[in-house]
Amino acid sequence: MTEWLGLPALAAAHGGQIDSMLGWTHVFMLILFVGWGGFFTYCLIRFRRSRHPVANYTGVKSHTSSYLEIGVAVVEAILLFGFAIPLWAARVDRMPAANEALLVQVTGEQFAWNVHYAGPDGVFGRTDIKLLDLQSNPLGLDRSDPAAKDDVTTLNQLYLPVNKPIIIRLKSKDVIHSFGVPEFRVKQDAIPGLTIPIWFVPTVTTAEMRTRTGNAEFQYEIACAQLCGLGHYRMRAFVTVQTAEEFQKWLDQQIAEQSAPDPFR
Ligand SMILES: [Cu+2]
Numbered sequence: 227m228t229e230w231l232g233l234p235a236l237a238a239a240h241g242g243q244i245d246s247m248l249g250w251t252h253v254f255m256l257i258l259f260v261g262w263g264g265f266f267t268y269c270l271i272r273f274r275r276s277r278h279p280v281a282n283y284t285g286v287k288s289h290t291s292s293y294l295e296i297g298v299a300v301v302e303a304i305l306l307f308g309f310a311i312p313l314w315a316a317r318v319d320r321m322p323a324a325n326e327a328l329l330v331q332v333t334g335e336q337f338a339w340n341v342h343y344a345g346p347d348g349v350f351g352r353t354d355i356k357l358l359d360l361q362s363n364p365l366g367l368d369r370s371d372p373a374a375k376d377d378v379t380t381l382n383q384l385y386l387p388v389n390k391p392i393i394i395r396l397k398s399k400d401v402i403h404s405f406g407v408p409e410f411r412v413k414q415d416a417i418p419g420l421t422i423p424i425w426f427v428p429t430v431t432t433a434e435m436r437t438r439t440g441n442a443e444f445q446y447e448i449a450c451a452q453l454c455g456l457g458h459y460r461m462r463a464f465v466t467v468q469t470a471e472e473f474q475k476w477l478d479q480q481i482a483e484q485s486a487p488d489p490f491r
Contacts, residue, residue, distance in 0.1 A: 234408040235439060237446070237467070239427035240317065241411040247309045254301055261294075321425055322391035331395045332384065333365060334403030334416040337457035339448055340364050341384050345376030345481055378480040382463035384448065387473035388431045396422045404451035407465060409435075413451055428467045435467075 228249040236245065331342040331350060342365055344350045351367055351374020358366035364381065367374055386392055396405055398416035405424070406413040414424045436444045446465035450458060468476065 235430075235435065236409065236411070237428055237430040237435065238410040238412070239429055241409075243313055244411040247313060250309060251305060254305060258298065317425075321393065321423060324393070327391040327393045327425065328387065329393045329395065330384065330386075331397065332405060332416075333397040333399055334405070334450065334454075334461075335364065335399040336401065336455045337450070337461035338364075339382055339384070339405075339450075339461070339463040341380045341382075341463075342367070343378040343477065343480075344373075345378060345477075347373060347376055349373040351375070351377045375485055376481050378477060378484055380480070384463060384465045385473060385476050386428055386465060386467050387470045388428055388467050390470065391425055391427050393423055393425045396424060401454050402452050403454050403461070406449050406451035407446055408449075409446055410465075415452060428465075431467045431469060432465075433468075 228245040231245070231248060231252065233245060233248070236242065329344060329348075333340040333342070342350060351369070352371040353366045354368050355366055357363055357368055365379055367377060367379060369375070394405065396414055396416045397420070398418045400418060402418070403416040404413060405416055409430075410426045410428060412424055412426050414422055416422065430438070432444065432446060435446075436442055446467065448463040448465060450461035452458075454461065
């Protein structure tokens, strides 16, 4: 229905509503553009200097333009109160229940995305700024905390199961970044000092999207959507959407690898 907008392929459950709002906004703006453009052209011709060498000091007496203005304001109010605010409220207020969703912490830093899974216990392990090491432990995760034993962290790789509500707890270590994945129709600033939840349901696996687009290299990409410093251009991460079984297999493998004692320590 909204193909004419040329948006990226849609891969999230709520995306249809966003697209239809974008479509309606474009339709109304096109009507306004044509209306104002026509009025402007009419005025240029109707009040040209050769026909009106002297200004008319009385001006227009009819109220047509006021009614038109009111009409425009009404349409804009409908867009705002009828579409935009309800959609925004639904996205922000109606978080899925924590036990039905997968909770992932994503922390932006100059210039990478750190991903943290709680593991089977569902509890994120303790983090401590004293343990922070940009190379080996960018989140400062305390592996001696029992809750951290089964935690999984990755750099610039977000793995997600398809058709399951995902809640992302978004954070930033340094400056304002922005988590944007166009196919999921999500974009949220990551602000230092705040933990901001966002949620969506991915509906198309990476493999399926590769078949659909005919692009064997297709990757969902988290693009940092706020200019955050000199390396902003390379602040990208990849999202791999898999079936529930594939995702579980990946997670189990990561837990086994990451909980094993480090032979180099
Ligand atoms: Cu950034």
